[in-house]
Amino acid sequence: MQSNMRILVTGGAGFIGSHLVDRLMENEKNEVVVADNYFTGSKDNLKKWIGHPRFELIRHDVTEPLLVEVDQIYHLACPASPIFYKHNPVKTIKTNVIGTLNMLGLAKRVGARILLTSTSEVYGDPLEHPQTESYWGNVNPIGVRSCYDEGKRVAETLMFDYHRQHGIEIRIARIFNTYGPRMNIDDGRVVSNFIAQALRDEPLTVQAPGTQTRSFCFVSDMVDGLIRLMEGENTGPINIGNPGEFTMLELAETVKELVNPDVEIKTVDNTPDDPRQRKPDISKAKELLGWEPKIKLRDGLPLMEEDFRLRLGVNKKK
Numbered sequence: 001m002q003s004n005m006r007i008l009v010t011g012g013a014g015f016i017g018s019h020l021v022d023r024l025m026e027n028e029k030n031e032v033v034v035a036d037n038y039f040t041g042s043k044d045n046l047k048k049w050i051g052h053p054r055f056e057l058i059r060h061d062v063t064e065p066l067l068v069e070v071d072q073i074y075h076l077a078c079p080a081s082p083i084f085y086k087h088n089p090v091k092t093i094k095t096n097v098i099g100t101l102n103m104l105g106l107a108k109r110v111g112a113r114i115l116l117t118s119t120s121e122v123y124g125d126p127l128e129h130p131q132t133e134s135y136w137g138n139v140n141p142i143g144v145r146s147c148y149d150e151g152k153r154v155a156e157t158l159m160f161d162y163h164r165q166h167g168i169e170i171r172i173a174r175i176f177n178t179y180g181p182r183m184n185i186d187d188g189r190v191v192s193n194f195i196a197q198a199l200r201d202e203p204l205t206v207q208a209p210g211t212q213t214r215s216f217c218f219v220s221d222m223v224d225g226l227i228r229l230m231e232g233e234n235t236g237p238i239n240i241g242n243p244g245e246f247t248m249l250e251l252a253e254t255v256k257e258l259v260n261p262d263v264e265i266k267t268v269d270n271t272p273d274d275p276r277q278r279k280p281d282i283s284k285a286k287e288l289l290g291w292e293p294k295i296k297l298r299d300g301l302p303l304m305e306e307d308f309r310l311r312l313g314v315n316k317k318k
């Protein structure tokens with residue numbers, strides 16, 4: 001029989017974190033503690049659990065030490081959208097480096113297993129396609145995205161050093177672009193932008209050239225992969241993402257077709273260091289975790305549209 005678990009989720013008030021909390025709370029053996037500073041997350045995402053006897057929410061910044069007694073740590077705390085992580089880059093790198101160091105210190109003190117949500121951004125603008133976990137990446141160390149991608153690379157290094165030096169049980173997920181209900185409407189990421197724009201009858205802003213690719217994973221598949229990784233025997237790093245690859249123009253066409261056929265698509269300037277292509281090789285996740293995504297982009301987008309319609313108060317056209 002599975003014994004009771006106390007699980008810390010840092011960044012649990014955010015997009016992926018709150019879906020993870022929902023899933024963990026379904027198991028009556030789990031007690032869940034969330035630590036979040038509400039930079040990009042919100043209590044609203046967790047409102048159904050506030051007051052629940054197996055749930056606790058702490059306003060806490062992971063760059064400060066945290067003393068709690070837990071068995072597992074899902075360490076997600078870090079802004080994920082470029083507009084937010086570039087907003088205060090020094091804070092972003094502190095969150096990745098000092099925040100991860102603190103969570104590792106905590107894991108060491110209490111003997112907890114810790115999972116880091118790293119990112120496909122560790123591959124930078126990849127010269128290998130699709131990306132396997134053995135690829136070391138092509139990352140600009142001094143660019144405007146470096147606070148995030150180099151920050152996550154250091155976080156991965158810290159994880160492995162604590163593992164080798166102190167025997168900490170670690171898990172590293174390299175997450176590829178994830179989308180779904182509860183993303184911030186003005187989050188700035190491409191799927192949330194396009195859906196919000198389509199619903200507001202504003203042009204879909206494809207950043208030039210539009211031929212750059214991404215691979216989008218629906219959030220329920222992501223959460224499933226993260227839990228399998230935590231519960232399995234492999235440290236990782238393991239890519240978790242959906243290998244379906246789309247250009248940003250194709251994504252815009254799909255959103256237009258599904259959400260608002262009358263909307264215009266326009267090309268706008270891009271930001272520096274935008275990776276030209278990204279697609280996970282998920283052989284390792286399949287083999288080691290028995291995991292692969294189930295939800296195709298065309299099936300996931302309408303689920304997100306429904307959530308955005310409710311929040312924006314836009315009814316479906318008859």
Ligand code: NAD
Nearest residue numbers: 011013014015016037038039040041061062078080177178
């Ligand atoms: P999100 O911005 O919705 O969630 C991040 C959460 O962390 C928010 O609730 C935020 O308030 C909190 N946070 C940020 N800095 C903090 C700090 N210093 N102390 C405490 N809390 C802090 O983003 P998300 O999409 O849910 O991403 C979750 C994790 O997954 C992040 O680590 C991100 O790097 C990783 N990831 C996400 C994607 C994606 O496509 N969504 C892709 C790759 C990696």
Ligand code: UDP
Nearest residue numbers: 064065066067101102103104105106108109
């Ligand atoms: N830490 C924490 N919670 C704990 C234990 C440690 O936040 O329960 C922090 C601690 O403040 C330190 C970091 O984790 O900054 C690393 O701790 P560790 O014990 O590995 O290193 P040291 O304290 O010796 O630098």
Ligand code: UDP
Nearest residue numbers: 082188189190191193205206207212248274
């Ligand atoms: N993008 C776009 N229009 C937008 C926002 C983003 O075309 O309104 C593009 C962006 O240039 C990048 C891709 O979409 O090529 C994914 O960007 P996002 O910020 O969602 O995530 P990233 O993978 O870059 O972290």
